[in-house]
Amino acid sequence: MTTQLDFKRVPFAADLASYGDRPAILTDTHSLTYRELAERVDALALRLGTERRLVALPATNDLDSIVAYLAALVGGHPLILLPEDKPAALESMVAAYDPDVVMRPGNGRTVLEERRAGTRHELHPDLALLLSTSGSTGSPKLVRLSHTNLQSNAQSISEYLLIGPDDRAATTLPMSYCYGLSVINSYLLRGAGLVLTDLSVVDPCFWELFRRRGATSLAAVPYTFELLDRVGFAEMDLPSLRYITQAGGRLAPEAVRKYAGLGRRNGWELFVMYGQTEATARMAYLPPELAAEAPGAVGIPVPGGSFRIDSVPGLEDGELVYTGPNVMLGYAESPADLAAGRTITELRTGDLARKHPAGVYEVVGRRSRFVKIVGLRVDLGQVERLLADLGVQAASAGTDDGVVVAVEGDQDTQLLAKVLAQGVGLPRAALEVHAVEHLPRLPTGKLDYQAVLALSGPKPGPAPEPTKEGGSPDRGTEDSVRKIFEDALECAEIGDGDTFVSLGGDSLSYVAASVRLEQALGHLPPDWHVTPVRDLEPRPQAAPVRKRRRFFAPLETSIVLRAVGIVLIVSTHVGLFSWQGAAHVLMAVAGYNFARFQLAGKRIPRLRRQLASVARIVVPSMAFIALAYLVTDKYTPVNILLLNAILGPEAVTTQWHFWFIEVLIYLLVAATALLAIPWADRAERRFPLLFPLALTGLGLLTRYELVNPGVPHTAPALWLFALGWAIARSRTIAQRCLVSAMAALTVPGFFENASREWTLLVGILLLIWLPSIPVPTGFRRLTVVLASASLYAYLVHWLVYPPLAEISPALAVAVSLAVGVAYWALCMRVVGTLNRRRARSKAAAAGGSQPASREVPA
Template identity: 75%
Template structure:
């Protein structure tokens, strides 16, 4: 069963001495030249013997581990590479594969434990390295890699990264992880240097070592970027940094753009990469010049590799298949498999992908990251993306019996459970959410999904509420939510958002809660009812401040409706406010109406639309009966389409009519599966495309068929884009679009300036200070803005001759009263129905 060492070896390991006295390894304790490294590798190789044996190495990021790895590779001994900090993994694999030799490091020296003089295995001549698959450290299932695999992938990586002998790589990842090992191989191949350390990027000593050794690169997984945010990496002075590589999982497009932009400003490149252990390390990379424009792509195949996409029955996207010289020999699950040769010729990645028009590949999901629960196919990756859109780091795992989600930080599991159940269409009982201080991760930084699945009940959501269910503040919150959202049976775990609140009910609820509780925290809309009530169990002294901050959209709604009414009455003359409101409508549509899956979202949009249409039709019907100013077309909100072209009193409600047309059109558009997918995939680009279409009417290149109403859909789309502008470059782009398209829209420069100022405030200022004494009035006017717009047409003609100021006040008060009546009506109707049913 023995084999003499006359077979293949890893050339990058056996040719170390050819690089002479150049620095091979630098540590905090000194440097090692290539010649010195080669001598140590050769010495350990002699200790391993002349007979080919199976070696297990527990490796850390230290010189002894590096020497052990290179000695096995240079001498031709197949190596099982294990993390030094996982003794359970060593025990498991030793029991499963019975290695002939175990290497480890202790007290600065290599420890060689010879378990038998020869070998107890049949070892295939091509077998070089055995690595655990991603997420399965300690599992008997190993990836079998050949010498050609390791050499080819190192050459490929060194080629597209442009590694030279002058590069120095910091070891930010474990050597036992294929990504970390690929950094070592590719740099040793080119005679470059390694700065060996196990320090974390959050340790100041890491960056001191980086600067003192003149490091030129480091490797990062998505979790690394979270750590970089904590240490202020963007402000660091790293003059020798040439590039940063990223792999080990999907990095969000916004972060890709941000770090690509940071690199462009600071003189280094960001290489987004894609790989799997089964492909030795890397399969694709995104050229840095494309990171800003295609941040969601994995890029193009590495030199020598190729992709194709095979259809998957029942799924929209196909499976990504890779071929190249770095594809593994196959898997090993028993010692007998070590004698096998190549059993696979290409790698079925398990990832669902598409190819873009410019030839780049994008991974859109994971074929194996699907579970089928109560007959519903659930994409576990989509679960994580839903929470990521809310700014929550999460990991999801599951079986056909149920879904388990871990969320990082102090979040409310019950609330998130409700949101997820609604968003993916699962019964609430089939979903567990656990709040954890930190997500479980492997040594590589990847999420540990088995640990997520192992989270045990009882869940946090089963714990009793800390709120006193009988407390008066809690009852006030419930009653307000019942009235403003037209719901019953609200529990302590519900929140305004989870109950389907939108932009109209948001302001309505806030003003009543302010009155009932005396003060509202900024996060009230996502705070559970029980917690919100409990915050006001005990009276707390409040500091009086001259100003209070309100969301910009609320201030704009209040100011705009005041200016609209005042201008119509002649108390003031300030035009453009209605067009600001149209942009605010688009902003709030994107903010409140686009979350969740297509059909639940559609139901939410229809319900929100009804809250605009019903009070409008009721009031206009009343106005039709008591005056001769309006027509039946006004009642059904069709005057803008079928009414007379000349502007008459029948045109009073043009804003509401056009707003309804826009909302109906957008609801219908997003009900289409392709449009829904496009909006989800391109949240910023989607409204820009709509904006471009709307500009056809703005510049009179297309006649919309609404004769006497200025086409203003493009302003709605512009507000939508404002809501989706996530970073400074996107906000800058929207600012430029606004500055270019608004001038020339009116004949009045002051009117154009009003619209432009409103949009820029909405874009750049999340909140605006208002005098504390006017806070409640501002919220009230914003809440009742739609109703004030309706009512003022009937109120002010009765008082304008007496006093324009009085006409303004009366219009605002009457509109607010109508809003209060509309808010109360659903509750009264519901109670009346219950009494009738109970009487029967």
């Protein structure tokens, strides 16, 4: 057995107190100095005892987890580090390795679950840490890391990043992941600060904490950059940011160039890095000045390390081999392996590489990312590169039976499959291509290739545990989500990667779907309409949660505005009371919803969705106005064609009753036509906020009568529609303040009616600042129905209320709204019937054209 004399300590963990009162840990609510951190670490190390024991730690990004980790290093106890949110992984490790102690951090005092007083293991003196290899946190195969591995890698990272005592790193990655842990190690080694958080970069609170604590660095995996694009990172003001590091997978060269250029303009640097758990963390980094010249390279070896490339028979490129003090001792697959010393002296990375003319190394593929199908050797990395050259993000996985490819966004999978079959030289039957809203990823942000393989169909055996990152979902909940989408959108054949938007959802169907989903899931993510079906399921609960009776329940602000707006409009027209300005609020809401539902996906599929959405307004409007033309003498054929705003009289007569619908259609058609132009499409994607702000500026030319739009009485339409679009694209507080200021400066003076202007301004500000508004639970369903039917109620009330107004204005309002709801329900039923017939026809046609067998030919 190992005694208390047979251990070493990791210097950066043992020397914490030497940095005295420098801030070590900074959270949202407090900070901890190095001296205070050392005291906590020493106290916990004392509780662990002096005899070396095997310790397991399920860790998260909190102070207790860091103290527990450091206490194990200080006490010389070999530590199995696991993610706290994967209890199955802990159970697997306990069963496989029988640790002597399980540390469970929480509530300021770590609980030591001592399974025995001493140890039953032979623990090698050099053994310090055991980490799971990427993507296998439940596997008994662990990487054995020594005290020297940890110290040397922290030293080399801090050296090339020039980490100093004044630097502060935000913990954007899990500490159970070797990349996230290396950030902690390298910063503690230099006496720098850790801004400790488990918030996502999409959370505004993360960036508030980042600024307030003066964070100087950000660690990112490729998926992080997709999230940064979504939150408008390029426009953020981050004066303390010194550099961003990237590892955890290959970042596309165009993204490297983009962020390296952004950094040069904003005063920070991008470090692309390369590593593996087997090398403790980092093996190479790309000097920022070479990012433009060699954006696809992994760079040069870290200080103290070296590379060579060994030839591989049958391949043009060789295998990258790394040597350095951070190379692991070896693997462990059972407790007996914990007594072993060093079993390897160099790391065969499994990556295929070549030397770039600039003197840096490029990784071009994986040795293990090859499959042999019908006698052909297929490089799965090449499959992804072929699609990347076409502008398609993809993940490919395969077996000797065939290749499965997931492509992101709305894609023509049949066409892509043909292109791949020709490019790779495979039979078409050996390829499956599946379109998904987002590529499946592991908690670390890396692509989840097992989830890609699972797209080919159900496999026999036990169902995997539900995961947030793309694993198999809970079928019962998934069925409820599918059922809600089927009912709201009147469609069938909903796939795991489908979203509300990709299925053709728009503002007309959004309301009912959102409320039903919130009831089913308990909580509705803010971007649920662009979230894949498989990701909408909540984590399973051990026991049902008893819901408290609530007198108010939140409803999304745009829904409340639509419901309240139609009541105010109809009541004002009937004469029940007068409250003007609501129609103009709804014009801003229309722009807001256009940006949310009509701008996702590639240009051509998006164009089809936009035209279909316009048709869902045009057809029922023309049908009802044609009826109104036949039964009254108030309208003309120009009204039926929805052209009165252009061809009708300038004087306001009954023919102007439908101006809102006409102008809304004009704006939707114009926006659709504009975005069908490739350069406009690219501009909107690159400048998601600036683009609608520019349109708002054009609209202001008509608002201030500097330009005559040729459409009388509708000057504020483009201005308000574009402003609503900009609201939907405002991600940060600064952006929302900018849009609010534009509204506050431009609304006053337009109507020359203070109450009308206040209605418009307050409605816009609510849309900007309040994600939801509390509604009495008894009125919740009514609010939802009125919001869903608002456009239809606007149409029909002109025909319904006149004979009832003299009897009772209140009755006239109620009947107008009720008939509007009935017309909405009728239209939805007709659309549903047509969609079902089209789906049946499509399925029948597809069934007749499918091959008789899916077997791969010999």
